[in-house]
Amino acid sequence: MTIRLVGLLLLLCSSISFAAAKIDNWQTPQGSRVFYVRTEGLPMADIAIIFDAGSARDGQQFGVAALTAGVLDTGASKWSADDIAQRFESVGALFGISTSADMATLTLRTLADKVLFDKSLETVQTILTQPRFNEADFKREKNRTLAGLKQQQELPAAVAGIAFSKALYGTHPYAHQDAGDIKTVTALKVADLRNFYKNYYVAANATVVIVGDLSKEQAEQTAITLLKDLPTGKKPEAIADVAALTKSSQQHIEFPSSQTHVLVGLTGTYRKDPDYFNLYVGNHILGGSGLVSKLFDEVREKRGLAYSASSGFAPMLKQGPFTVSLQTRNDQTQQALEVLNKTLSDYVNQGPSEAELSAAKKNIIGGFATRFDTNKKLANYVGMIAFYEMPLDYLDTFQQKVEELTVASITDAFKRRVNLNLLQTVTVGKTAEKSAK
């Protein structure tokens, strides 16, 4: 009866006015949190199982989290990597595993038809609860990771990103790449992965997101099936706060490229930050809104200095990076950097104008529905809300929170949070000679 009611409510909502999705949530007997949204119209489901097991949990073994996740589907119970891939693909399911600093995520997109659905679900459940971690698969995946790390070194953007994270985060776990580095990955043993798996892939540390054309009973059963064989375990302690920066720095990495990649920034905002909306909307005006931001205007539209010029806050469990970036022909790096710095400092000192704020609000609020107009986007939002323990009405109150911001509140937040004396600057490119135009 409750299901029918939920269905009816959604139906009413969608026919009258648009409301953000209703998120249902509960806990499994072992303490995993489940978040469910029913969407109708397409006979499919998107499922994510998220663990607090991202690269921030690497300790000194940079890359162990990503490799643990990466090896999960290369052998489980009686199945080889080939068997696992065939089981998914024979029913048209899409399965993937990804790692970020905060999380390790298993995702499944499958048709809702019971026979097909059950086969892909059984496969995920087995991968999750009975991974083999055998030596041969481990070695192969480790070598592939090492090759990827090596290949990154040929791209100036990647080289710059790695140096920038180190400049911002020093000894904090956000300083290293999710995939680790060549030295630490080389040192990894399969036993390290087993250990990591044992500690972090436990029910108490799991969050399940289900979005699709499934009834609540099906969703409940899905969560139970997926996690029933995981040990209860416990949630790991929160990772350390990010240390405050105390000085600005600037480094240049000489690289044989025709452009210099420029990154400027500092440690920024986190998901539950009371300043979050001020920083988010303020940045939208500065460099977050694609073709109409101040940075885009100053760097590209007025001067033709770069193809892309943008800024962004990446909110994470702890302070993620605030990054301002562009790429420009080597011999005009200095000019571009000056324009970037002046645009940033003017904005921090003066804040946005009323007209700019009003335009930004119109863009964000007017385009609100396009943020979750597919099951995939909606599932990503629900995953974010679930993992970071945001209020369930996050999407419902989003527009209101944007509407309430003022020029004064944004200016104040930027002054406090973007300290121009603490900027970290990384440039990667060729300075030895002036490159031809």
Place this chain on the structure above:
Amino acid sequence: MNKRLLCTMLLCLPVVTHATASKVSERILKNGLKVLVKEDHRSPVVVSQVWYKVGSSYEPNGITGISHMLEHMMFKGTDKHPAGEFSKIIAENGGDENAFTAQDYTAYFQTMAASKLEVSFELEADRMRHLHLLPEELKKELEVVTEERRMRTDDNPQAKLGEYFSAVAYTNSPYKNPIIGWPSDIANYQVEDLQAWYSRWYAPNNAILVVVGDVQTQAVFDLAEKQFAELKTSEIKPLKPQSEIEQLGVRRLTVKAPAKLPVLVLGYKVPSLKTTTDESEAYALEVLAGVLDGGNSARLSANLVRGKQLAVSASASYSLTSRLDSLFELEATPVEGKTLPDLEKALKAEVNVLQQTLISTEELQRIKAQVLASAVYEKDSNFYQAMQLGALESVGLPWQKADEYVDKINQVTAEQVKNVAKKYLLEDHLTVGYLEPQAIQQSTTNLEPQATQQSTTNAKGVK
């Protein structure tokens, strides 16, 4: 058990797909603009795309990349709206927008709340015929496009290999030129070149308007009539065919560039759905690509990445809907200790197996299951649905091909796959490209005298 599953799947899936298929409606305005509308009421949003039948494969030598340059200039103002205003208006109406240029088409799109569709139509109609091409704007935008080329191609060894590869693989087909254009062509565009290109191709009778979302079909047709119907037509002269001449023997090239890992590309000349005289061959080539690279269970992953462990990655691609004959490509990176010739041999061995032995029933069923499932998944995205319709129409294929796709793939047999492998994956029609990495000398300089005495937060950050 496996068998039973497959049967159930094949029985139930077509019904599922059929149930969710939404209808496309077509209207051609009196000035020739083709309007396609697909209603999808799951969310109160709409995507609107204008497709022009022009892209890099339309360009003569000397002005390669001009379609892409024009795409950039389309944001630089009209008689009615000065430079930059297009984007500002879209943004203030909650919209998200951009554009892209490909070999066979140039497209512009906005994603907005469904109620704002007219804003997009008004602006797109305006810039379809009334673009203001100003020398000072072109001068700046030339620099922007040159930076884009540096970023995408010049500083990316794999992209560089791709560019040289096409230039060698094709003899006279315009697919030999990069979409972004050759550097000296980019540096020398004149306003007159762009004006001529714009006048020649940007007209309602050379465009397709595609709308997918929470709209009423008739209302969209009415709105299109109101905004676009008065635009003047151009005389669109048929393109010269520029059919690629037959390749008479394998071609090889090497690109030496600063890089860390070697890369191999193989490309065989193949027809597309548009150019083939027998459509079933194009669908068989599509299945062939799926046999090699339709997921983690496909042969390249199973045999070369796992199995023999020769490659850290390997992929295959076929472009079913290109306007001209194109390439069936295989790309791979060897594991440490293996060479590009080792990998080339292994990829050719895979091709040989496809020519000698029928693919298994399981492989064929797997691909069909994936195609059936994708037909449901892709309905999750209005944008993707609009892309399919626009891309087909732009190369001169009817949009109905999108609806036929699942059935056509279902009709492909193992024999047909073997036959196309034998007919098209020929050594004499092959181009082989090697990326040979050159050492990268990297060094870090600290530009701030005090930075070596940074706090503990930063000390580790300085190399």
